[in-house]
Amino acid sequence: MIQFNIKRFGKLAVWSLTNDRSFYVKQALTMLTVLTLLFVCVTTHFFQTRSIGAYEASDTRAYQTCTIATVAAFLITIITGPSWMFSSMKGKHDLQTLLMLPASNFEKYLMRYATWLVLLPLYLAAFFCADLTQYLVNVLLGNDYVMFVAQKVCNIFTAEADLPTRLWVSIFVTGFWLHSCYTLGGTFFRSHKYAWILTTIALIVLLVIQSSFFSYSDYQEMKNDVTTMDYDVMDFISLAWAVLNFWLSYRIFCRTKNIARFVNI
Template identity: 30%
Template structure:
């Protein structure tokens, strides 16, 4: 079993789904109720001082953008968290599939399940809040928050009013950045056995802080748009090309390291990591 086989990959993925389905369902139900109750409480508190519907929706929309992003990356970081116990870890490692097929099955499951869980819990919870407020308080049936969230998560750089070159570079930067972020948290979730999201996020924040400091003291522009005599001028700075190349190269490096660490998985590991660096 040296070559990749889609059927073996599918069976490994089904195993991941069957083992994690119950806990995933419980988390989704719990988050759905949390979203509904949270929206009800926040809306009630905000409307006592600011009765405008659009203002309240905007505040909730901004909060749930962060909610979805954090939830998805937590899901990516927890790609092997259900394999912490020895019997389940042993069953996974003994699946009739190659290391690559098992690694891809775990990665795909963690990514898709986290994405679906966060979006589904938010949309259903938001709908429950709308139904409850409409039935008991007479609010509008069209006071959903998720259209505002979609609008906030839309990247302006790929909008049609920009030039083609600007949009293409914006799209390349966006895609490479998202892939790198996914690879970074995949590496953290593969390497660390505990607190993978916390440790990875601390490293990420430290890196962003260092980049902002460097950019502030040494210059370097990215995307810029300004108006001269009502004429829009726009351009892409050299820093954008550097970062896009960085994201592309280190996405590959992160995935390669993640797979290398996964191939070294053992039934018994130390308390903090899935890989023994001294073997």
């Protein structure tokens, strides 16, 4: 039976955030450093030279590169984030402490799952700081073509808003299914540091098998704003599979023991 008490969960959240503070700070600073170096080096063309007549085209490509990297990092965080739910724990002692906390298994699981939700706003803040840094650096260097990467990111989502509804539904369902797979992988594999890698390997095998059941022409139908029975069935199966993954992830978490095994079963 699932037990949830908001006051008890609040105390658990405070304990978890305090205990994992160094992990969150490290992740935020790492993202800030990577994005700042990427944005500054790419937009200032630190690693390349340009001809006089190719400045504008080169600057445009530079900001497009930063935009693609930002969107990719955002999507990767959302999809693979749950696989990091135990990454902040340092050895058996932290796991033993977690298992002995005065809270229900569901509350403990929910707090560990929320690790990526805490990281998301930290990564977002790191992005804005890196974007502001590259903007100021380019202004100080006297570059003519200067803008915020955030503007390009907004333009991408505005342009993609015209995609067919059928395609948006399929993208959301597929993303939700992938997210659930990494949620399951985060609790299934005991090697928390490499859980996302092991889950990715398993997904590659599953995706190859799944794609073999559908022809290339079937995938082309996604471009049309037409709901077909085939895609409805596929979306339903994916959603049901995602729910099953979340349930299995929770059940495995409830069976977790502080012993040396490759997987938590």
